Amino acid sequence: MKAIIVGAGDVGFHLADRLSQQGEEICVIDIDQEKVDRVQDHLDVLAFQGSGVDHNLLIRAGIDESDTVIAVTDNDEVNIITCQLARRYGVELKIARVGGEYYYGENPLAPFGELGIDVMVNPEEACALEVGRLLKRAAATDVVEFHGGAVVLMGIKISERCLYCNMPLRRIAGEFERRQFLVTAINRGDQTIIPHGDDVILQDDLLYVIGKSEETAEIFRLTGHEDRRLERVMVAGGTKVGVILARHLESDEVSPVIFEADRNRCVYLAEELGSTLVLNGDATDLDLLAAEGVDGVDGFVALTEDDEANIISCLVAKNMGAGKTIAHIKRLEYLSLASRIGIDAVVSPHLSTVNAILATTARKGILSLVTLRGLHVQIMEVVIRSDLPVVDKPLKELSLPGPCILGSVVRGEEIFIPHGDDRLAAGDKVVIFTLAKNARKVSKYFL
Amino acid sequence: MKIRLVLHVVALLQMFVGATMILPVLFALHYNEPAIIPFLEAMGLTIGVGAVVFALTRTGADIRVREGFGIVTLGWAAIAAFGSLPFLFSGAIPGITDAYFETLSGFTTTGASILTEIESMPKSLLLWRSQTQWLGGMGIIVLSIAILPFLGVGGMQLFRAEVPGPTPDRLKPRISHTAGLLWGVYLLLTVMELLLLHWGGMDLYEALNHSFTTMATGGFSIKNGSIGYYQSAFVQYVIIFFMFMAGINFSLHYRFLTGGRPGVYFHNREWVFYIMILSGATVAIFLSNLMAGQQYGEKAVRDSLFQVVSITTTTGFATADFDSWSSLSRIMLLALMFVGGCAGSTGGGMKVIRLLLILKHGKSEIKKLLHPRAIFLVKVKKIKVRPEVMLNVQGFFNLYIALFVFCTFLMAALGLDMITAASSVAATLGNIGPGLGGVGPIANYSEIPLLGKWVLNLCMLLGRLEIYTVIILFMPEVWRKF
Numbered sequence: 001m002k003a004i005i006v007g008a009g010d011v012g013f014h015l016a017d018r019l020s021q022q023g024e025e026i027c028v029i030d031i032d033q034e035k036v037d038r039v040q041d042h043l044d045v046l047a048f049q050g051s052g053v054d055h056n057l058l059i060r061a062g063i064d065e066s067d068t069v070i071a072v073t074d075n076d077e078v079n080i081i082t083c084q085l086a087r088r089y090g091v092e093l094k095i096a097r098v099g100g101e102y103y104y105g106e107n108p109l110a111p112f113g114e115l116g117i118d119v120m121v122n123p124e125e126a127c128a129l130e131v132g133r134l135l136k137r138a139a140a141t142d143v144v145e146f147h148g149g150a151v152v153l154m155g156i157k158i159s160e161r162c163l164y165c166n167m168p169l170r171r172i173a174g175e176f177e178r179r180q181f182l183v184t185a186i187n188r189g190d191q192t193i194i195p196h197g198d199d200v201i202l203q204d205d206l207l208y209v210i211g212k213s214e215e216t217a218e219i220f221r222l223t224g225h226e227d228r229r230l231e232r233v234m235v236a237g238g239t240k241v242g243v244i245l246a247r248h249l250e251s252d253e254v255s256p257v258i259f260e261a262d263r264n265r266c267v268y269l270a271e272e273l274g275s276t277l278v279l280n281g282d283a284t285d286l287d288l289l290a291a292e293g294v295d296g297v298d299g300f301v302a303l304t305e306d307d308e309a310n311i312i313s314c315l316v317a318k319n320m321g322a323g324k325t326i327a328h329i330k331r332l333e334y335l336s337l338a339s340r341i342g343i344d345a346v347v348s349p350h351l352s353t354v355n356a357i358l359a360t361t362a363r364k365g366i367l368s369l370v371t372l373r374g375l376h377v378q379i380m381e382v383v384i385r386s387d388l389p390v391v392d393k394p395l396k397e398l399s400l401p402g403p404c405i406l407g408s409v410v411r412g413e414e415i416f417i418p419h420g421d422d423r424l425a426a427g428d429k430v431v432i433f434t435l436a437k438n439a440r441k442v443s444k445y446f447l
Numbered sequence: 448m449k450i451r452l453v454l455h456v457v458a459l460l461q462m463f464v465g466a467t468m469i470l471p472v473l474f475a476l477h478y479n480e481p482a483i484i485p486f487l488e489a490m491g492l493t494i495g496v497g498a499v500v501f502a503l504t505r506t507g508a509d510i511r512v513r514e515g516f517g518i519v520t521l522g523w524a525a526i527a528a529f530g531s532l533p534f535l536f537s538g539a540i541p542g543i544t545d546a547y548f549e550t551l552s553g554f555t556t557t558g559a560s561i562l563t564e565i566e567s568m569p570k571s572l573l574l575w576r577s578q579t580q581w582l583g584g585m586g587i588i589v590l591s592i593a594i595l596p597f598l599g600v601g602g603m604q605l606f607r608a609e610v611p612g613p614t615p616d617r618l619k620p621r622i623s624h625t626a627g628l629l630w631g632v633y634l635l636l637t638v639m640e641l642l643l644l645h646w647g648g649m650d651l652y653e654a655l656n657h658s659f660t661t662m663a664t665g666g667f668s669i670k671n672g673s674i675g676y677y678q679s680a681f682v683q684y685v686i687i688f689f690m691f692m693a694g695i696n697f698s699l700h701y702r703f704l705t706g707g708r709p710g711v712y713f714h715n716r717e718w719v720f721y722i723m724i725l726s727g728a729t730v731a732i733f734l735s736n737l738m739a740g741q742q743y744g745e746k747a748v749r750d751s752l753f754q755v756v757s758i759t760t761t762t763g764f765a766t767a768d769f770d771s772w773s774s775l776s777r778i779m780l781l782a783l784m785f786v787g788g789c790a791g792s793t794g795g796g797m798k799v800i801r802l803l804l805i806l807k808h809g810k811s812e813i814k815k816l817l818h819p820r821a822i823f824l825v826k827v828k829k830i831k832v833r834p835e836v837m838l839n840v841q842g843f844f845n846l847y848i849a850l851f852v853f854c855t856f857l858m859a860a861l862g863l864d865m866i867t868a869a870s871s872v873a874a875t876l877g878n879i880g881p882g883l884g885g886v887g888p889i890a891n892y893s894e895i896p897l898l899g900k901w902v903l904n905l906c907m908l909l910g911r912l913e914i915y916t917v918i919i920l921f922m923p924e925v926w927r928k929f
Contacts, residue, residue, distance in 0.1 A: 025620040033833070044603055046620040
């Protein structure tokens, strides 16, 4: 595959990084020379300085031979026009980051296809959805859904109440008759481990567990957490993400409280939203938080434009007894730091967008690709072809390229978490976990 | 700098170079030479030491900019050290200093030799000598990036540190792909030259050696009289043509070979300037030689052309004793030593594009004196040259001149006469080979004092890796552990 990425901001940069690590040939275009230099210096891709709507530049970047164009500049209209140009050159897959609300909604401007865009990704929407998923599973630091939500992958911090600390996975698995979950990766400090049966779980590990969604509560119980039902949520910052999140929460019959420092914005919010309580005030104001009962909320989400303020208000809320705290953080450097200092989960608009886009750029056979923040793990969903050597052999006898774990299998109507004695059949949809550096080999193997 | 990581990659490069010794070993086998034993020893030691270091320094770290500089510089130094083993073990070059000088002169494609009697050397050793130049020409690291895709992103840091020129072209998004294409073009041209030289009367062995050293703009010959040994005009013109080709940016060759239009050359300002320098200098030297009493004829034209192309592209072959030419011709040749080939070629020197930019910048500065408030930009083909690039080029120019002056002082302090001191430094810093006076085309570097040889060793390395890459290792903060 050959892809052109227009826009080398955080989203473009990470997409280029991920895709080139998967072995794609990438050209990046950005108007800002500094960003172009950053890409040239850090990634094995070709970068050009210029505009994404300059068709001469697109030709130089090889749009004739490209099968994917991803337009992720800050400007919706540039992204749309880039995709329209790409359609003219017969590019197969055209993806645009489009944030303007007026393009969506009940009366969209035009169906995507008509604009020349195959996939429109709304960064705010992607981010709000992620917050929603995190809120629903109280103890999870990350949540990724597969197979239409039937299977979830969750990041869970091991607390001191976990019953299985210092126990090897093999023994833990032995205690269950027919377990429906699987530890797929362990994040310990800066290290990421794709575990074997002999690996031990330690306190403060971040475990990535895949399981059927109905097992969620059980998984939380086993890792020493309790699963709270989501009833009260506080949102700091009436940003676009906040609005989308509030709407989603409203439709789930949870009534959120939104803090917004700007009075005019508050008026707008009150107008836009239904059952949401809009408060004019700062979310780091302790008295206000106490008065509104922060100690009893199940979720506290800080969504302002200011990373530092989000971190601080989450810490404050946590201290005052809030349930799960989620901070919206733009600077990628802060992501792993934030969870270490006690914030339960973080969302990044950039990474949410990257993941939303990666899920659609997946090649034939691969259904979706996800990368987790700070983790050097690649998750892919593949369809097993009938001529693969893995078909009809017990899983424990497979020799796969490098460490990887088969997380879940969908066969027809049936969904299960595979065991060593299970066999794969042609047509199965399988979720595979592997280290990012092996991703290329593994995807080659399964394609 | 993460030393472990640097050693790890250097060890890999070393094993790789060790493996290429198989070619001379095969020749030794073919010619039934006793040199095969020391060759196999050298090969075993190079690969063995490499393998041990490689295994001991496994690390998961990534190559950053500073490791890139370390790997390239130390890699070249180490490869020259191990590459000198065949000369040492076989006793063909007894002293460590001499063997190292000869090998580094090979890898850096300088072509400065300490051998006085070349023709009596075992053929396999001479082939290895030529082969070092061929490997060094397009770059060992570029080759390993193409063949061993282990480096990933770090490969680019290395690529930039090794490929000459201010801003290396990238033909393809992937650096390993680009490196592979460049080597492909290089290989193709080498094979073409090999066939033409063979057709022109050289036997295959001679043609192989000379193709290796021409395409690398190296200049090692297997004859005492260099190319002057071959009186055939055809052979000499073939070599002139391929020296000329080797001095051109290889990405232009690639574009020509894939696009097929000669326009790619003519639309390139650097190439046009390169042609202008070559033709201007040839005419001037030819006339100056005529005035000094040289006989008029095709031979005189060919000799001027050959010497000019050989020196400008930094090859260093000779078909005439240019040290006996007129004073003007000699000074012009000395000046041409600073020019070098185009960026992205296998040639050394300062590179034509840098010279072009310096001249253009000078012109705009002068115009600025006339119109103090005017804005002048340095442009090449209507495209603005970015100020960072311009500053980098000027910095390079300054450093190059400063190094030349400083090392000339050192050489003079070691007792060399003025011409020899200056030209030996210019010829090694520019990776040319023969200079004037005591290191002229019929003399060689064997008479240079021991310390002087090490000064010139450093000059060769600085010249090949374009100064910055090497000199940065003299900054203490590069050696910090993190």
